[in-house]
Amino acid sequence: MMIRKSLLALAALAAAGAAHAATYSFTGSFDTDPATSVLTGTFSFDDVVVAAGGSDGSFDLTSLTISFQGQTYTLAQATDPYVQFDGGQLTGPNALFTTPSGGELALQSFWGSSGFTYFVNSTSHIGTLNISAVPEPEGWALMLGGLGAVALIARRRKA
Template sequence: MRNLTAMLTLAAATLITTTAAQAASTNLVKNGDFELTSNGTSKQLNEGTTARPDRTYLTDWTSKGYNFVLNGNTIDKTGDSSIALALWGPNSYSGNGPKNGLGVSPTGGNVLAADWDYFAGPVSQQISGLVVGEAYTLSFSYGAAQQVGFRGDNPINYWEVSLGGDKQQTASLANVSQGFTGWQQTSMTFTATSSNELLSFMAKGGPSGAPPFMLLDGVSLVSAVPEPSTWGMLLGGLGILAFLARRRKAGAV
């Protein structure tokens, strides 16, 4: 009987973990890793509707301001005319750049880079499929770096994030001249007030820039609680386990 109880407890715990994870695993953000572009990477994001050979669009996102999508493998590479923006890092100037640890993000691939001092503007996406009154967890990786060719400390660097009318901000990162803060991981909780809301990231900082860039990658927005249908599945599964336990006990008697 003790073995049966242990088996039921383990099965129940596994069922709870699995169903909760399935319910909260649907990412409502499209192209949250910034891999889909219209005209390659290492270019400034286009604001207008007219395509330009020197700029690119991020699929499912809109941009206003001095924002770029960079390839993580060439984020600090210099001397290549096809790269519109390079940040200080180990590969700058043929490997003679500062050993500040700048490299690919935790999720790899492309990253978003936004200047908070020079024509700052948001990068946004319209999120649909929200349930009014339901809590959602927004998660992403972020950091701060500096443009090659410039020097000067940037003591305050952070992202201002909004979903609908709710605004929050990340912890502020202090970056030294030619430095990189390292990649940080953060999560925020928002409560939906409409089925469709605008998700927006705005680079912020101070007191003055020497061009500072906020970096972003791996954006996801998932439900913070299991859906009602998931709870139904969970309760049904537990009911079956209880029935089997009673049946086993009756058979033993």
């Protein structure tokens, strides 16, 4: 009986503390030199809102951080930031930034792919973004707690 109460309490605690933000990281490289990673960052959005919206279309970003050419850009500096879904699949983030050199850095997602453009001195440089999910700490904690509970039950049954 005590184990059941402990397991229920652990499950309730994990559910109450679970975040609703889906977090992703990305790296980008220019198409002319794909071996050189020139852009890195993370973005997140409220996955509950996306699920309620049918997982297709544009949804607000809840966070965005980019490192590019020694500068860091954040969601607060972005013009028109959002995340794009096409056919229920995450395409990527969209946002526009003005760089200190007077150029423009644009994250763009459309037609099932995600990329970026850096426009400076009347020249456009095009790159591709590679996006990957970031595991949430709550998910890991819940999984480890579940494995511990299974081990505890198996040990008690053996005795």
